[in-house]
Amino acid sequence: MTMADGWQIIQGNLDAFLAAAGVTVQVAVFGLAIGFAGGVLLALSRISSFKPLSWLATIYIEIIRGTPLLIQIFFIYFGFGAISPLLNFNALTAGILALGLNSAAYQAEIIRGGIESVPKGQMEAARSIGMTRMQAMRHVILPQSFRLMIPAMTNEMVTLIKDTSLVSTITVVELTFVGKQLTSRYLEAVPILGFVALIYLVMTFATSRAMRYLEHKYRIPGYGEEE
Amino acid sequence: MAKSSKTIQIAAVAIIAVVAIAAIGIVLMGGLGADDRSALEKIKDRGKLIVGTSAGFPPFEMLNTSAAGGVEGIDMDVAKAIADSLGVELEIKNYDDFSVLITALQNGKIDMVIAGMTITDDRNESAAFSMPYYKADQALVVLKSNSEITNTTGLVGKTVAVNTGTTGQYYIEDNLPNIKEMKPFGTASDTFQALGGNKVDAIIIDSPVAANYISDSNPYKIVETIETNEFYGIAMSKNNAEDLVAEVNKIVGDMIESGEMDDIISKWSRA
Amino acid sequence: MSQEEMIRAVNIHKSFKGHEVLKGIDLSISKQEVVCIIGPSGSGKSTFLRCLNRITEPDEGEVLFEGKSIMGPEVDIDEVRSHMVMVFQSYNLFLHLTAKKNIMLALEQVRGMEKDEADARALDALRRVGLDGKADAYPGQLSGGQQQRVAIARAIAMEPKMVMFDEPTSALDPELTYEVLDVMKKLAYGGMTMVVVTHEMAFARDVADRVVFMDQGVIVEEGDPNIIFTNPQNERTRQFLKRVLQDEPGPPPA
Numbered sequence: 001m002t003m004a005d006g007w008q009i010i011q012g013n014l015d016a017f018l019a020a021a022g023v024t025v026q027v028a029v030f031g032l033a034i035g036f037a038g039g040v041l042l043a044l045s046r047i048s049s050f051k052p053l054s055w056l057a058t059i060y061i062e063i064i065r066g067t068p069l070l071i072q073i074f075f076i077y078f079g080f081g082a083i084s085p086l087l088n089f090n091a092l093t094a095g096i097l098a099l100g101l102n103s104a105a106y107q108a109e110i111i112r113g114g115i116e117s118v119p120k121g122q123m124e125a126a127r128s129i130g131m132t133r134m135q136a137m138r139h140v141i142l143p144q145s146f147r148l149m150i151p152a153m154t155n156e157m158v159t160l161i162k163d164t165s166l167v168s169t170i171t172v173v174e175l176t177f178v179g180k181q182l183t184s185r186y187l188e189a190v191p192i193l194g195f196v197a198l199i200y201l202v203m204t205f206a207t208s209r210a211m212r213y214l215e216h217k218y219r220i221p222g223y224g225e226e227e
Numbered sequence: 228m229a230k231s232s233k234t235i236q237i238a239a240v241a242i243i244a245v246v247a248i249a250a251i252g253i254v255l256m257g258g259l260g261a262d263d264r265s266a267l268e269k270i271k272d273r274g275k276l277i278v279g280t281s282a283g284f285p286p287f288e289m290l291n292t293s294a295a296g297g298v299e300g301i302d303m304d305v306a307k308a309i310a311d312s313l314g315v316e317l318e319i320k321n322y323d324d325f326s327v328l329i330t331a332l333q334n335g336k337i338d339m340v341i342a343g344m345t346i347t348d349d350r351n352e353s354a355a356f357s358m359p360y361y362k363a364d365q366a367l368v369v370l371k372s373n374s375e376i377t378n379t380t381g382l383v384g385k386t387v388a389v390n391t392g393t394t395g396q397y398y399i400e401d402n403l404p405n406i407k408e409m410k411p412f413g414t415a416s417d418t419f420q421a422l423g424g425n426k427v428d429a430i431i432i433d434s435p436v437a438a439n440y441i442s443d444s445n446p447y448k449i450v451e452t453i454e455t456n457e458f459y460g461i462a463m464s465k466n467n468a469e470d471l472v473a474e475v476n477k478i479v480g481d482m483i484e485s486g487e488m489d490d491i492i493s494k495w496s497r498a
Numbered sequence: 499m500s501q502e503e504m505i506r507a508v509n510i511h512k513s514f515k516g517h518e519v520l521k522g523i524d525l526s527i528s529k530q531e532v533v534c535i536i537g538p539s540g541s542g543k544s545t546f547l548r549c550l551n552r553i554t555e556p557d558e559g560e561v562l563f564e565g566k567s568i569m570g571p572e573v574d575i576d577e578v579r580s581h582m583v584m585v586f587q588s589y590n591l592f593l594h595l596t597a598k599k600n601i602m603l604a605l606e607q608v609r610g611m612e613k614d615e616a617d618a619r620a621l622d623a624l625r626r627v628g629l630d631g632k633a634d635a636y637p638g639q640l641s642g643g644q645q646q647r648v649a650i651a652r653a654i655a656m657e658p659k660m661v662m663f664d665e666p667t668s669a670l671d672p673e674l675t676y677e678v679l680d681v682m683k684k685l686a687y688g689g690m691t692m693v694v695v696t697h698e699m700a701f702a703r704d705v706a707d708r709v710v711f712m713d714q715g716v717i718v719e720e721g722d723p724n725i726i727f728t729n730p731q732n733e734r735t736r737q738f739l740k741r742v743l744q745d746e747p748g749p750p751p752a
Contacts, residue, residue, distance in 0.1 A: 016292035050236035056243060081334045085262055088335055091320070124553055125590035125649075129656055130580025130608040134235075139603055144594050169327075171320045173297065180323060181290040181297075184283040184416035187423065220594050222638015 006191020013182060020178040021199055027096055027164045027174060028203075032157060034100025039107025044137075046112055057108070064105035070166050073098040077170045095167030103160050110156060114149030115141055147218055154211040158204045165200075175199055266468035267313075270338055275316045278306040279337035281325040283414025284390070285439040286495035287343040287459075288321075297321060302341040304491045305360065305461075305482070312478045324413040326392030329353050332464060338471070340462040343433060345394040355465045357475045359458035360488060365395050366437035367451040368430040370422060376429055378451040382406045385428040388418035394457055395431040422447065433457070439497050503565065504529045504660055504691045505582065510549050510559035512542075519545050520556070521715035527660075532692045534702035534723070537712035538738060543695045544587075544664050546712070550693070551579050551662065564659070580608050583653040587665040589645040591637040597624060597648045598633040601655045609656070623655035624648070627681045643674030650681055660691040667698055699742060703727050711735045 010017070045057035064072070076098045081088035089097065118141050126136035168177035179196035183189045262269070270276050280302055282288045288300040296303070296319030303319065310317035320337055322328055328340045332354060345363070346356045369376050376382060383405045389396040391411040399409050410427055412418045418430045419440055430437070431453070440447050461479070463472055482488040505527050512520040519542045527533050535543045548554035550561055552568065552575055561568050568578050592600050601620035605611045611619070624630045627647040637645050646666060653661050663682065667675040679701050686692055686705050696702060702709050703723050710720040711732075719732045727743075730736045 013292045016297075045239065048236055050240070053236050053240050053243075056240070078330055078334045078336070081336060085335070091336075119590075121586060121588050121590035122592065125584075125586060125592070126604075127576070128551055128553055128579055128584040128586075129604045129653065130576050130578075130583070131604060132576045135607045139607065140592050140594075144592075147594070169323060171322055173321075177321075177323065178292070181282055181321070182292075184414055184420070185290040187416075187420055189420070220638060221636040222593075222640075 005186075006188040006194075009182060009186050009188055009192060010195050013178070016178050016182075017175070017195070017199070020173055020175045021203075023092075023172060023174040024161070024164050024200075025203070027092070027099060027167060027172065028157075028161045030096045031099030031103055031160055031164070034096070035103025035107045035156075035160070038101065038104025039111050042104055042108035043111035043115065046108060047115065061105045061108055064102055065109075069098070069102050069163055070169065072102055073166055073170060076101075091167070091171045095164075095170060095172050099160060099163060099167070102163075103156065106156050106159075107153070110149050110152040111145070113152065114145035117148050118144045144220070147215070147220060150211055150215045154208050157207050157211070161203050161207065162200065263467075266338060266464055266466075266471040267474060268470075270313060270315055270471070273315070275318055276306070276310040276313060276339075277318045277320060277337045278310075279320045279322060279328050279331050279340050280306075280342040281323065281328060281414055282321050283323075283416035284325070284343050284433075284436055285416070286435065286497065290321075295319075301361075301491055301495045302343060304494070305479075305488075306341050308482060308487070308491075309461075309475060309478050313474070325390055326411075326413075328392075329462065332462060335464075338463070339475070343436070343459055344462055345433075345457040346460040347394065347397070350462065353465070354462040355468060355472050356460035356462055357472060357479055359460050360479050360483065361435075361459040361492070363455075363457050363459065364434045365398055365431055365453040365455050365457075366434040366449045367453060368419075368422065368432065368437050368440070368447050368449055369428065370425075371446050371448045373428070376450060379403060379453065382429060386410060386426075388412055388421045388427040388430045390415045390418060390432060393433070394455065395433065398453065398455060399431060419447065435496065442497070502529045503527070504531070504563070505550060505693075506562045507546070507550060508560045508562070510546065510556045510561070512545055512549060512554065512557050519715055520549070522559070523712075523715075523717060525710065525717065525720075527691065527693060529659075529691055530689045531707045532686045532690075532705055533694070533708045533710060534706040535693065535695045535710045535712055536697070536699070536702060536738075536742075537718075540714075541712040542715045543712050547584075547662050547664050547693060547695050551575075551582055551584060553584070576608070580604075580656055581658050582660040582662060583656050583658045584662045584664065585646070585649050585653050585666050587668050589637070589642070589649045589669075591645055591649055591652070593637050596634045596636055597629065597640070597651075600637070600648060601652045604652065604656060619655055620651075623651040626654065626684075627651045628677075641674060642670045643677045646670065646678045647681055650678070650685070654685065654690075660693070661685065663692065663694040663696065665695050665697065667696070697742070699727070699739075711738065713738065 042057045042061060045053045048054050073095060076089065077091060077094035122140050122144065123136055126140045164174060165176035168174060168180060175196050179193050183192045264272065280288045280298060282290045282298045286300055287302045288298050290297065291299045298319050298321050306319065307317055322331060325342065328342055329350065331337050332340055346359060367379060376385065382403055384407045386408045387399060387406050388410045389399060391413060396409065396411060399406065410421065412421060415432050415436045418432060421427045422430050423446060434452055437449050441449060461475055463475065503526055507523055507525045510520050510523040523546055537543050545554055549556045563578055563582065568575065592603065595603060598620045601623055602616040605616040605619055606613065621630055621633060624633055627650055629644060629647055629651065632640060632644060640648065667678050670678065675698065679698060683705055706723045708720060709723045709726045711718050711726065713734050719726065719730060719735045726735065727739065730739060
């Protein structure tokens with residue numbers, strides 16, 4: 001039971017780790033993409049002046065944010081399949097869908113926050129020279145809000161990457177699954193799980209660095225951070 | 228122009244309403260074109276048998292990342308034999324929590340459970356079992372250094388680890404009310420981790436699994452074999468799967484008679 | 499100055515949180531007329547201006563633009579607004595776009611212009627306010643006075659029928675107000691219909707065709723600037739002007 005044994009186990013299973021890391025990335029990327037698309041739709045619905053739409057979006061967001069992600073994953077994986085064969089998703093699909101639908105609720109609030117932190121005068125100026133609300137949103141508000149929401153969005157991305165570990169419970173062979181199984185088999189928790197943690201750290205670190213770069217690249221000249 | 232934004236919003240709500248009504252419709256009708264095929268027909272049509280298990284229950288299912296499906300052991304060899312007999316491919320789904328397997332079966336995620344699962348009256352209500360293919364008892368395991376606990380009476384006021392949803396857990400619930408706490412773990416190997424890490428005082432687990440962990444280099448010892456006379460079976464769906472059950476019984480019966488089952492068991496067992 | 503009516507406000511009422519800010523304003527502005535609205539803070543001047551293009555929606559009353567009512571949901575208010583543009587106290591330039599792009603955006607989106615035409619028009623507007631050299635600068639890189647001039651360029655590039663100014667120099671340092679007022683004067687002399695809410699009394703006196711004094715949600719007095727400033731009829735007008743004109747930096751005492 002030494003670190004040397006642990007390293008041997010890791011080396012011997014490097015293929016499995018790499019494949020699993022690939023699955024983690026796959027789940028994270030698709031989950032985030034669905035989350036973003038859903039988030040934009042939800043955010044715009046939420047701030048819409050058409051009450052029923054706003055109301056529906058709010059209910060969705062409240063339910064998703066108020067229930068555990070793990071429960072949502074089980075619901076979509078086991079529950080949906082029981083309702084109809086059409087909805088009998090395989091583990092990977094169910095996992096991505098659950099993460100995506102969950103992230104959408106959180107991203108909606110981030111996007112909404114970004115939109116609302118754009119100074120009110122921007123919308124007024126756009127409207128007062130004859131732009132429609134949609135034109136103003138698309139060309140004036142949203143572009144600015146995207147820059148403003150980068151920090152919060154980075155947070156959500158890091159959180160989602162870590163949350164992918166939960167799909168290990170529905171048989172998706174990703175990093176945490178392999179880590180747990182190997183630990184179960186070889187009982188070398190510290191080196192094995194340490195290695196898994198390291199891989200996650202590399203992923204989250206790379207993500208926040210990339211977002212920081214984006215933030216810098218798209219900064220609005222004259223405002224915010226000094227160059 | 229002024230109206231376009233309002234129109235889109237109304238359209239959005241209309242779309243959501245239509246989708247919601249369609250979804251409710253699907254739910255009420257129990258799915259579009261409910262599947263009437265029998266379990267065996269589905270497997271043959273698919274060309275693949277999907278077996279659910281929970282690795283971490285040696286020697287029946289253990290993790291091996293190089294093995295097909297990532298799992299190996301007695302149950303996996305049995306699964307392969309069944310798949311070969313049916314003339315289809317094999318897919319293994321490895322759930323990291325034993326207690327979830329019957330749910331997966333009931334929700335159509337897997338065709339059968341082969342996971343060292345004991346046939347019990349309760350389980351018979353949710354699943355259809357094959358004939359038995361293995362007999363086991365429960366073992367009480369403690370650390371070699373523990374001289375205090377020598378049998379189950381010594382468990383009063385102690386913490387005991389079990390594999391969630393197994394007969395070990397049920398044994399404690401039915402027979403040992405005076406233990407301090409029962410700690411459930413997703414897999415058998417998790418319980419051994421807990422014992423090794425001094426998180427619990429003892430484990431009650433299936434005897435062949437306990438035997439697998441006993442060796443000179445491991446710190447565990449079996450202090451009592453609790454005779455529960457359990458039989459492992461393969462769990463299948465209760466709905467429209469009679470043909471599958473019959474076929475599996477035939478295959479397993481042949482394997483036992485020909486000695487193939489014994490060969491598989493000795494191949495993997497330590498004791 | 500033509501006598502044809504450009505815009506008319508009839509009985510405009512507006513309350514915020516139970517507090518009535520506009521208590522029935524009637525005002526008519528003719529084409530090519532320059533009207534300055536003056537008055538103490540809280541008098542409702544800005545609110546009234548914003549009611550004219552329905553950025554703030556009146557509770558009661560009507561606004562007619564070129565003889566036609568612009569109230570109600572059936573009216574294409576975006577189209578109307580493209581003809582009566584507004585310049586704000588805090589400039590409200592689109593922060594993520596260069597000066598030139600700020601102007602081009604509305605031309606492309608609202609007037610449907612092609613990129614090249616919008617580009618040329620935008621540069622021309624910047625030239626008219628003396629900032630063609632700053633076409634590729636971002637608002638954050640410009641001084642307050644420059645930003646406001648770009649805002650005016652953005653407004654006039656639309657070739658509006660009327661321009662409304664909501665305290666255009668109030669946020670500027672004193673030495674920067676001159677450049678903005680200068681642009682506004684040129685605009686006025688060029689025949690643009692203008693409604694200006696302002697504290698710049700000298701500007702009002704020199705450039706306005708008519709001065710309107712508002713206080714506590716009503717129009718107290720209105721008329722020729724020379725008369726209003728030298729011989730106001732109403733006591734409240736008198737009081738206000740006395741206070742305000744005393745504070746204005748005049749020539750140093752001899």
